[in-house]
Amino acid sequence: MKAPGGMLLASVELNRTGSVPLYRQLYLQIRQQILAGHLHGGMRLPSTRTLCSELGLSRITILNAFDQLTAEGFLESRTGAGTYVCAEWEGRAAAADEPRKAPRLSSLSQSLLSMRSDHFSGINYTAWNPDCPTSFLPSHAAYDAFPLALWKRLLSRHLRQPTKAMLSYGELMGQQALREAIAGYVYDARGIDCSAQQVVIVSGAQQAFNLLSMLLLDPQDSVWMEDPGHIAARITFQAQGCRVVPLRIDEEGMDVQQGLRECPKARLAFTTPARQHPLGTTMSYARRLELIEWAGRESGWIIEDDCDSEYRYQGRAQPALYAMDQRARVLHVGTFSKVLFPSLRLGYVILPEALVEPFCAMRAVMDRSPATLLQAVTADFMREGYFLGHIRRMRTLYQARQDCLLEKLQQRLGGFIEVKPVAAGMHVIGWLAPELDDAAVASGLSSQQIYTYALSDYCIQRYLPPGLLIGFAGTPEDQAEAKVAALAQALRAMGHRV
Ligand SMILES: Cc1ncc(COP(=O)(O)O)c(C=O)c1O
Structure with a gap:
């Protein structure tokens, strides 16, 4: 049978050049071993003399660590008999070895999680990366045109x-x-x-x-x-x-x-x-x-x-x-x-x-x-008065961005996507041929860092043809051509004839 003292001694690793004091390193490592169940409740620790010589530490360093562990209820010292792991860590230690079980969740969170937390086939909400390109993402404003100096x-x-x-x-x-x-x-x-x-x-x-x-x-x-x-x-x-x-x-x-x-x-x-x-x-x-x-x-x-x-x-x-x-x-x-x-x-x-x-x-x-x-x-x-002015400016800008993006989409992808101008909002629907799966298209595009949303994600019952939501507010006019070319290229890479 392994001597618990031996296990402790073998596992302690001290960094003598770092900024963490030695007594604190010893304290943290013994504490960790108790929490992980390696040192059980009731175990006797090696004497301070043994620890001093084996670990090359002064007695005061060891006593400092022990004092802290005793104050926190991890160790107890028995007069004349040495230092022991407190008995109450007995049962808890075993639990630490059990494989981690999934946490028990409330009915509300279970019903939430049973719905898709990644709402969109094109982009996963939980893995949302704020740096991802928002050119075609609906609901994203023209961040490049926000009056930051004024806001500041x-x-x-x-x-x-x-x-x-x-x-x-x-x-x-x-x-x-x-x-x-x-x-x-x-x-x-x-x-x-x-x-x-x-x-x-x-x-x-x-x-x-x-x-x-x-x-x-x-x-x-x-x-x-x-x-x-x-x-x-x-x-x-x-x-x-x-x-x-x-x-x-x-x-x-x-x-x-x-x-x-x-x-x-x-x-x-x-x-x-x-x-x-x-x-x-x-x-x-x-x-x-x-x-x-x-x-x-x-x-x-x-x-x-x-x-x-x-x-x-x-x-x-x-x-x-x-x-x-x-x-x-x-x-x-x-x-x-x-x-x-x-x-x-x-x-x-x-x-x-x-x-x-x-x-x-x-x-x-x-x-x-x-x-x-x-x-x-x-x-x-x-x-x-800045709010109304900002809305007016954005309205003009978005109208221009919509016109420009639609023109480029029609020129390059007219045979693949059918787009019509919208009277309001920040995105258009790009209708696809009925045999296509819009979720598969959105997901294939997202793997090439082009983000759109599949219309079918928004549908409860399927009665609409497939489509993609294509945002226009985030695509400056001078970038529209290149963005649409990249979209066409990505579609070709997925095997679509565009
Ligand atoms: C239909 C709709 N309502 C509301 C919001 C705004 O939500 P929030 O104010 O929580 O950002 C959005 C954002 O995309 C939306 O698409």
Whole structure:
């Protein structure tokens, strides 16, 4: 049988030239051996004399290490009998040798993980690399055109004189100045008449979807969901244990009549009426009325994801659903991810008065509120007139980028992808021949560092031909030719005749 002292002596390795004191190295290594189960509870350690001579250490070094281990409950000294590993490490030591079992997860996380965490065939969310090229990725803004110098100036203004309010916990609803700026913006741009007391700042639209689901939905509740639709929102409802009822999209938007036929008692409807995500349709006035009427009659809720309402290139923007609703059934969600930048993690939700307090209570459980400093900079950006100017500039830029990219796509890949200009948003759909598998195409392209999303990833039921979502906002005009040439080359490498 091996002498435990021998095992200890054999495994201790000391670095005599490093910066970590020798007593600390000895302490850490004995502790590690106890935790790993190599030194069992009740084992006697070699005497300090043996350790001194075998390890070439002074007695005081060893006593320092032992004292610390004794104070932390790893060792005990028995008068006249030596130093022992405390008995309570007996059972725990054996457990350390067992193969690691998968952790036991809650039902909520199990149901989340059973859905794909890598939502897209083209790009894996969990392995997302912020350095990857975003030229064709939908939902990515023109980072090259963001007014960074201005942003830096606004930020420094607060950093030069950081107030207590900037540094301490922020208001649960979000910074008052930002809420007022948002209330002003949605009044002018979206026809929404609300007070700053109805605006709550969140860490992006996705957090609003999660909090609203927790607040309003129970497991087994039915949710009308656009099909195809916003994947991250759909997963939120599924994770909550809800039944998602897919509703088709036609030229007027979400098919409300299908919802009335198949599940009139749904508790909530999720929609992107300003610019249907991902197809790009604008919900017609008649369809809006149908939806609002259903919600009022059935006491259903409507989450209006107002994403991309800012980027409209043709026609007049319709007022928000929230602005049309007289019965306080619409929850309006906006984000700064596309108009400013997504790492800001700022969005907002405009709530009927009765929901503000419970929503904020939920929010407090999650993470209180986003960084006050960034809220303050965003508020200044809005109040001092830069926000509207930035949106106007980006609208012109994106329109030009869309025209240019479409021209190049049509010239080089017209026989392979069918693209039509969109009236709003930041991506087009590149329709593929019916026999192609869009997920396989997106995945083949991503392995060559060209990122697009497959339309089928967004679909619950398959009724649409295959397609790719191709973002245009991130492709400067002078790079469009080269990017499309690289896309064509990658498709050829995959065996497509382009
Ligand atoms: C349809 C839709 N809604 C909302 C968002 C914004 O989400 P977040 O504010 O969490 O970044 C996106 C981002 O891509 C989106 O595509």
